Amino acid sequence: MSSGSANEERRLYARDLTLGYGGRPVVDGLSLDIATGEITAIVGANACGKSTLLRGLARLPAPRSGAVYLDGKEIHSQPTRYVAERLGLLPQAPVAPDGIRVAALAAQGRYPHQGWFRRWSTADDDAVAGALVATGTLDLASRPVDELSGGQRQRVWIAMALAQDTDILLLDEPTTFLDVAHQVEVLDLLTDLNRRDGKTIVLVLHDLNLACRYAGHLIAMKDGGVVAQGPAADAVTEEMVTSVFGMPCRVVPDPVSGTPMVVPIGRHHGRVQVVAGHAEGVQHPAP
Numbered sequence: 320m321s322s323g324s325a326n327e328e329r330r331l332y333a334r335d336l337t338l339g340y341g342g343r344p345v346v347d348g349l350s351l352d353i354a355t356g357e358i359t360a361i362v363g364a365n366a367c368g369k370s371t372l373l374r375g376l377a378r379l380p381a382p383r384s385g386a387v388y389l390d391g392k393e394i395h396s397q398p399t400r401y402v403a404e405r406l407g408l409l410p411q412a413p414v415a416p417d418g419i420r421v422a423a424l425a426a427q428g429r430y431p432h433q434g435w436f437r438r439w440s441t442a443d444d445d446a447v448a449g450a451l452v453a454t455g456t457l458d459l460a461s462r463p464v465d466e467l468s469g470g471q472r473q474r475v476w477i478a479m480a481l482a483q484d485t486d487i488l489l490l491d492e493p494t495t496f497l498d499v500a501h502q503v504e505v506l507d508l509l510t511d512l513n514r515r516d517g518k519t520i521v522l523v524l525h526d527l528n529l530a531c532r533y534a535g536h537l538i539a540m541k542d543g544g545v546v547a548q549g550p551a552a553d554a555v556t557e558e559m560v561t562s563v564f565g566m567p568c569r570v571v572p573d574p575v576s577g578t579p580m581v582v583p584i585g586r587h588h589g590r591v592q593v594v595a596g597h598a599e600g601v602q603h604p605a606p
Contacts, residue, residue, distance in 0.1 A: 331376060376489055453508075
């Protein structure tokens with residue numbers, strides 16, 4: 320089989336996908352392709368369907384219509400263990416069992432590899448240790464998870480997902496509740512994993528500028544549909560940001576990465592600015 324065909328079979332994608340809860344569709348007739356071997360960020364305003372889409376890509380919930388495809392076949396037609404060995408999901412704000420220690424939480428990522436006749440093995444030990452090393456949490460292995468800082472806990476959850484040893488990682492807002500330094504720390508870690516191991520990583524992110532900086536592929540959602548997808552340089556425009564987020568802005572090059580950087584325009588900007596004693600900008604009457 321050619322490498323091109325193999326690459327096609329590894330793709331995760333959706334066609335005409337509708338997902339919802341109760342009587343209301345949240346994702347409506349959506350089609351998209353996840354870029355294999357890249358980091359993809361899903362962005363959009365609150366309640367636009369980002370988290371529902373991510374769960375749908377992991378076959379939770381089942382689609383009302385359309386389908387998600389993994390390895391060229393509908394994901395719901397494939398055995399649960401096969402999917403778990405190919406695709407790992409880290410939900411938003413996961414909750415650890417009381418008193419569980421770091422190594423034990425990371426080890427839970429190996430459960431998809433267990434079976435009736437499959438006992439814990441040296442390979443499992445190696446996978447957990449490797450995940451702890453990759454996330455910089457090996458020295459925390461014996462500590463209770465509930466004693467860790469927010470950034471440390473998030474790295475441990477990522478270690479659990481890595482221990483599952485899948486080609487595809489889906490992470491729902493992995494930087495939520497973290498300060499800026501820890502957000503960058505987590506995104507740098509995911510970039511390392513992508514570049515070193517070639518993992519396909521899909522993130523739901525709130526911060527559009529971090530999404531532009533760290534993701535090679537970007538999907539922008541509005542009202543349960545996709546309004547733009549592709550490289551950030553193509554997808555992120557002033558028109559798209561205004562449409563999706565309802566926020567007037569300017570898009571300029573990021574001075575660090577050269578990727579698009581969104582600069583919001585607030586209601587109070589454009590007033591007189593005094594520079595060295597001279598008024599510049601649009602004139603407004605004094606209040």
